[in-house]
Amino acid sequence: MLLAIDCGNTNTVFSIYDGSEFIATWRTATEWQRTADQYYVWLTSLMRFEKIEVDITDVVISSTVPRVVFNLRVFADRYFHTRPIVVGKAGCALPVEVRVDAGTAVGPDRLVNTVAGHDLFGGDLIVVDFGTATTFDVVDTDGAYIGGVIAPGVNLSLEALHNAAAALPHVDISQPEHVVGTNTVACMQSGVFWGYVGLVREICARIKAERGREMRVISTGGLAPLFQQAVDLFDEFRDDLTMHGLTVIYKYNKDLAD
Ligand SMILES: Nc1ncnc2c1ncn2[C@@H]1O[C@H](COP(=O)(O)OP(=O)(O)OP(=O)(O)O)[C@@H](O)[C@H]1O
Ligand SMILES: CC(C)(CO)[C@@H](O)C(=O)NCCC(=O)O
Ligand SMILES: [K+]
Structure with missing residues (x-):
């Protein structure tokens, strides 16, 4: 196994x-x-x-x-x-090309997400992963990783507020009932929740405009469904996207070795 x-x-x-x-x-x-x-x-x-x-x-x-x-x-x-x-080390081949500036060490999770996205959904994708950082990986028509966007993660943003401001408590993300918060926690949740909805929408729109074509938006990471519940941001959600990509890369390297 x-x-x-x-x-x-x-x-x-x-x-x-x-x-x-x-x-x-x-x-x-x-x-x-x-x-x-x-x-x-x-x-x-x-x-x-x-x-x-x-x-x-x-x-x-x-x-x-x-x-x-x-x-x-x-x-x-x-x-x-x-x-x-x-992934990313000698002895691990990737089934897709990586077209970025020379000397760039792309995060292996982003390469794996690209491979998984291409395997499941083809090309012209934006893969959004809500982890420690929120990453957007742009997948070309042929499945190549051609760059993307790195934004601060949802929990990181909330932690940053708490760590930097003496009067701001530790808060978990959730969808606030109102945009206008009437207490500190609600204000912080609104800022990060709706700020994030805006961030995802704006970045995806700008990527599509820059590329001049329609692209499907694939999401993964524990927090994606929370945002999708409120606003239709993603075309697909796959909880196990990164894991799926690891199996694709494993099989690809096994086949090369045989
Ligand atoms: N409704 C929710 N409210 C708060 N946190 C949530 C909710 N649903 C999932 N999470 C958290 O989201 C995170 C999702 O895990 P994921 O693997 O996507 O990223 P991560 O483990 O935080 O980051 P990294 O992969 O960079 O280590 C988990 O920490 C999980 O506890
Ligand atoms: C952006 C993170 C932290 C997301 O997990 C990771 O992919 C990483 O460390 N990347 C290295 C830089 C890059 O991907 O361009
Ligand atoms: K992750």
């Missing part, structure tokens, strides 16, 4: 793929100090809990945090006797 690991700046997601579908998914906070042994104890106890046999043969990794990759490699090698495919 394949273990796919999507390591973001806030959370790391582990999924088990049996060759046709994901049979389990677990999430943990990203901590670069975590050792191979700690990953193993954590993962295998969850697998046993779900009555999944621990027979992982292959590992594929996307990591936006370079420091965690070392211990994840040791984890794959020591416990599963396999060399992981690491």
Whole structure:
């Protein structure tokens, strides 16, 4: 079985793929100090809990945090006797082109989202991922990654307000009842919620205008449905988009090796 690991700046997601579908998914906070042994104890106890046999043969990794990759490699090698495919590293080929300025190290999560978007929905896409940062990845007609937009993440924006202003509390995102808030929390929620709706709408409109064509907008990340509930921003939502992309990249590299 394949273990796919999507390591973001806030959370790391582990999924088990049996060759046709994901049979389990677990999430943990990203901590670069975590050792191979700690990953193993954590993962295998969850697998046993779900009555999944621990027979992982292959590992594929996307990591936006370079420091965690070392211990994840040791984890794959020591416990599963396999060399992981690491997106963005030597030994990992991509099924799509990357057309950006020379010397740009595109976030591996954005490359994976591009591959997944192209595999599921074809070309001329904007892939929006609500993670630590909110990213917009522009996918050309042929599936190439041709750049995009990086905006501060929703939770990051709320945290920034709380951290910078003594009187502003920690607030979770939600859709406020009114635009005009009548208490501090409601005011902050309105600013970030409606500000974000505007941000997504404006950026997508400008990308489409700059490219001079219709493009489908694909969303992923836990917060996408919250915005979609209020305003029709996205044509498609896929919760497991990044994980799907990891399986596509895994299969592509396996086929190249055979
Ligand atoms: N209704 C909600 N209100 C608040 N937070 C939510 C809600 N739904 C989902 N979330 C949060 O959204 C986040 C979605 O996870 P996602 O993997 O998209 O990004 P992340 O893990 O925060 O970022 P990264 O991938 O960069 O580490 C999770 O932290 C989840 O707890
Ligand atoms: C933007 C983030 C943090 C989103 O996870 C990640 O994709 C990243 O670290 N990117 C590197 C810079 C770039 O993608 O151009
Ligand atoms: K993510």
